[in-house]
Amino acid sequence: MAEDLVLDTAIRDWVLIPLSVVMVLIGILRYFVSKLMQSSQLPDPKIVKEGQVIVRARNLRAAANFIPPKSFRSRRVYFSNEENGLLFVPKGQAQNAQAQMFSDPNMAMDMMKKNLSMIIPQTLTFAWVNFFFSGFVAAKIPFPLTQRFRSMLQNGIDLSTVDVSYVSSRSWYFLNLFGLRGLFSLILGEENATDDTQRMMQMSGFGFDPSKSLGAEKDGLDIVQHEWALPKFEHRAEAVLKKLIK
């Protein structure tokens, strides 16, 4: 059994490099297309207002220990009272908000577009790879794998004695798919839409925003125990000012 197969240089020139280049270019193209297709819709003012109230309550909860007890309590009463009115309304409005979120044509279109823009290039590229580049050994991965991976990695190759390290171009495609994510995050700046898991987290946190989180924030605010974290602050300020004046 040949330990080191010698593969044709033409494979390197015409399979490995073009495949990688094509995937990089498609990634860049998809990034720009998704930027162009972002429909700028005017956000609903009511939803924005509720979102801002939630942000304020959250800030209060996070920085509670840095303001004196009395002012914290007065702020908390302000929020709990204000949100009391808002808390009872969502019971009847909860269904509304969610249903509105999902049947709202703009939002549904946005999600559809994002989904499609992810799936279509991947599917097309995969079909292209399968059609053109099947039936030969494309690359050798530098580490050995067990025999179980043979069926997964060596799709078009029908010889069973070839070392599992020699893989077909389909597995080169998958290797590129995962490995180029890091490269994209370097080239294209911030997190772009090429990361599956991030997008799914974004989508799942989307539809429940107004109705449930108001109640959650109110509960969270009620729970907070105030511990005055800067008890000697006035003394410190006095000491610092004295030093400055001297």
Place this chain on the structure above:
Amino acid sequence: MAGHSDSSSSEKKSSEAMNDLPIFSAENMQNNMKVIYYSRTFMSIIGGVIAGILGFTSLMGFVFYFLVMAITSFGLIAKAKFSVHSYFDSWNRIILDGFMGGLMSFVLFWTFAYDIVHIF
């Protein structure tokens, strides 16, 4: 490369030296996390190309990957002037974060370089 030059200039202090309480500025923390991520990705790509050119196989290659990650961690710690707690909230961040994320990029570029140099 954009990511790399960023990491040399913009690690920001994320906590003031208060007496008892560490306070973290969330925005600076996030920026520092990003810097770590970019550094690790970049180093794992370079490390992959080096491993491929030098012809490392299987275990040696992965050992080399851990070596590169350790060098990256050390470089980041040195850049933070060894006072890790004023830039990050725990040791784990600077040492372990993003470890596995760079692995796929490393393997890709390792395979690529290895094939180009040794097989073809």
